[in-house]
Amino acid sequence: MQRISDLKRTSQRFKLDSSDILPLAFLGLSMGVVCLTIAFIWLALAVSRLANQPPPTLVQQVDGRAYMVRTEDYFHREPEVIRKTVSDWAIMTFSGGRLPGNQDTAIDSGVAVKGRRRVTTGAWEASFLLAPDFRDTFLNELAAAVIPPGIFEGRVASVLVPQTISPPQLAGDNRWKVDMVATRIIFDSTNPSGYSIPFNRTFYVKAIDPPQNPLTQNATEYQRIVYQMLESGLQIEEIRPFEAVKRN
Structure with a gap:
């Protein structure tokens, strides 16, 4: 009986009074706030370390090619890339045929664009760099009024020589203007040394989404051409003639 009475006195000793609940709740809340503060501090330090890390500078494609990169805006394009894109397009489009003295070179039979009209294979490939609503109209005009018919028989050849390509000027959101001064040299039987x-x-170029998927080994010729033309993430949407300023 003595032991039972001792247990009752012990249980009564630890019995909580209603006035003790508030201090205990405040103590528990304080401990929770301390733990949460420590967690936030740890998270802030982790984010700070991640933010201060230098960005990755090496990107490797699936085909094994590696490139050095730097962080830029998604639609940023280097001026030299824009100028090279314009230059490559013009050379591919307006150069063709078999040059005098290169009789071993195969004759380009061209690609039909409308009816019996044809453009050179280089011009057809380069046309994938043009905006879709501009491409068909340009190819038709090129076949009808620019490409000499004899170019597909090996009697005429054309070479474009760029002389000046201006630095790109911003012409809107993700859009640039580039001026080109060049010379087309036409070779035929009456002018074997060529005439100019x-x-x-003026080219208006805009930034577009580059192809997202690298080429696979079994890619078709058509896929290869389109990928090659658009891999710089640029597209020509307009071409206008202009008068070059003559210098004294």
Whole structure:
């Protein structure tokens, strides 16, 4: 009986009074706030370390090619990339045929664009760099009024020589203007040394999404051409003639 009475006294000793609940709740809340503060501090330090890390500078594609990179805006394009894109397009489009003295070179049969009209294979490939609503119209005009018919028989050849390509000027959101001063040289039987035609144009180029998937080994020729033309993430949406300023 003595032991039972001792247990009752012990249980009564630890019995909580209603006035003790508030201090205990405040103590528990304080401990929770301390733990939460420590967690936030740890998270802030982790984010700070991640933010201060230098960005990755090496990107490797699936095909094994590696490139050095730096962080830029998604639609940023280097001026030299824009100028090279314009230059490559113009050379591919307005150069073709078999040059005098290169009789071993195969004759380009061209690609049909409308009816019996044809453009050179280089011009057809380069046309994938043009905006879709501009491409068909340009190819038709090129076949009808620019490409000499004899180019597909090996009797005529054309070479475009860029002379000046201006630095790109911003012409809107993700859009640039580039001026080109170039010369087309036409070779035929009556002019074996060639005669010159001025080619002065203003190009309006815009940034687009580059192809997201790298080419696979079994890619078709058509896929390869389109990928090659658009891998710089640029597209020509307009071409206008302009008068070059003559210097004294």
